[in-house]
Amino acid sequence: MTDTEAAPTWSLPDDRDSVRDALIDWYEADHREFPWRRTDDPYAILVSEVMSQQTQLDRVVEAWEAFLERWPSTTELAAADRADVVGFWTDHSLGYNNRAKYLHEAAGQIESDYDGRFPESPDELQELMGVGPYTANAVASFAFNNGDAVVDTNVKRVLYRAFDVPDDDSAFEDAAADLMPADRSRVWNNAIMELGGVACEQTPSCDEAGCPWREWCSAYASGDFTAPDVPTQPSFEGSRRQFRGRVIGTLREYDELELDTLGHRVRVDYAPNGEYGREWLRGLLTDLEADGLVELDRNAEPVVARLRR
DNA sequence: ATCCCGTCGG
DNA sequence: CCGACGGGAT
The missing domain is CATH 1.10.340.30 (Hypothetical protein; domain 2)
Incomplete structure (x- = not known):
């Protein structure tokens, strides 16, 4: 057997x-x-x-x-x-x-x-x-x-x-x-x-x-x-999830936003070339884009983000 | 500070 | 199989 x-x-x-x-x-x-x-x-x-x-x-x-x-x-x-x-x-x-x-x-x-x-x-x-x-x-x-x-x-x-x-x-x-x-x-x-x-x-x-x-x-x-x-979950304060939420909340107030403008509204310590700068924001946004929540216009100069309709 | 907690995507 | 995923209530 x-x-x-x-x-x-x-x-x-x-x-x-x-x-x-x-x-x-x-x-x-x-x-x-x-x-x-x-x-x-x-x-x-x-x-x-x-x-x-x-x-x-x-x-x-x-x-x-x-x-x-x-x-x-x-x-x-x-x-x-x-x-x-x-x-x-x-x-x-x-x-x-x-x-x-x-x-x-x-x-x-x-x-x-x-x-x-x-x-x-x-x-x-x-x-x-x-x-x-x-x-x-x-x-x-x-x-x-x-x-x-x-x-x-x-x-x-x-x-x-x-x-x-x-x-x-x-x-x-x-x-x-x-x-x-x-x-x-x-x-x-x-x-x-x-x-x-x-x-x-x-x-x-x-x-x-x-x-x-x-x-x-x-x-x-x-x-x-x-x-x-x-x-148990890692703390929400300062988490990536919190900033995703802020991106969504901010984009709701505007038709579209250029990346650096968005960055400054999402976190006070945003610095385009710093640790929390464009690279960090692009990472967040491409994930949100893959999740079907956000659209990026890569043809615009500079690039703009908006909520997906 | 901890609880709530199923689904997706890699 | 594991990490990511929101934010209010208590």
């Missing part, structure tokens, strides 16, 4: 159905109300998922409503200027403006490749720009009740603590899939992420939140609430 697979060192409770029912009952009895939980429009759900990947949910609500009012469907969004979509992202402090571009591009894909209608399977949804495994399953679940088990950091933390699933992506996927009741991805994925969001947070509130899994939970029994490591 050439099988080298080790037997799993973890196992889910025998009475899966009790575990499942307990979570679904807990979720249905009481949960946070978010407006995107009241729609099954895949476009509206996609927008909410992309926004919430980077921003606290409370701040997403307003932005989500405003975005849908301005661009109610992929038809309007695909026809929009990219600069306006990126500008909206900045105005609403939604972070990574790359994701505004992804959304804009995905809307274009839906219009041109899918005849204006969203595909319903996770595999097809993943073809859309900016849509990876998590978002594909979320949209398939919440719009079509047709997803597989989502695995995000909330779900990982829950599985790691409750059932000792090791910190390993394929183990998390297997466990999450085993646990999800067939054909109930909509309520299930909402419920397990809600559990991670309000009961099994970084510092857990098992009793306060009335966690429905206390009787099965390994961490609750042992008192060890260790969670999988989440990589």
Whole structure:
């Protein structure tokens, strides 16, 4: 026998159905109300998922409503200027403006490749720009009740603590899939992420939140609430990301800007031939250009930059 | 100072 | 597989 697979060192409770029912009952009895939980429009759900990947949910609500009012469907969004979509992202402090571009591009894909209608399977949804495994399953679940088990950091933390699933992506996927009741991805994925969001947070509130899994939970029994490591980010102040943000913000105020002018507005210590000079700025701008956010007119003399329309 | 965290591109 | 990616809230 050439099988080298080790037997799993973890196992889910025998009475899966009790575990499942307990979570679904807990979720249905009481949960946070978010407006995107009241729609099954895949476009509206996609927008909410992309926004919430980077921003606290409370701040997403307003932005989500405003975005849908301005661009109610992929038809309007695909026809929009990219600069306006990126500008909206900045105005609403939604972070990574790359994701505004992804959304804009995905809307274009839906219009041109899918005849204006969203595909319903996770595999097809993943073809859309900016849509990876998590978002594909979320949209398939919440719009079509047709997803597989989502695995995000909330779900990982829950599985790691409750059932000792090791910190390993394929183990998390297997466990999450085993646990999800067939054909109930909509309520299930909402419920397990809600559990991670309000009961099994970084510092857990098992009793306060009335966690429905206390009787099965390994961490609750042992008192060890260790969670999988989440990589910490380098500081934002002075980072390249901060200056990218400033370039976008500055270019929004002007139709176009010559490079040295832009440089001086972006950082006080800009010196054309210094450490933070033209070479540094060109580096930033060519990346922003490759990211589809900025256009450079290399024929102009001197070269000018503007937001991509 | 730390948290939030999935996707893309190389 | 790993580094890059925004900026407000706490």
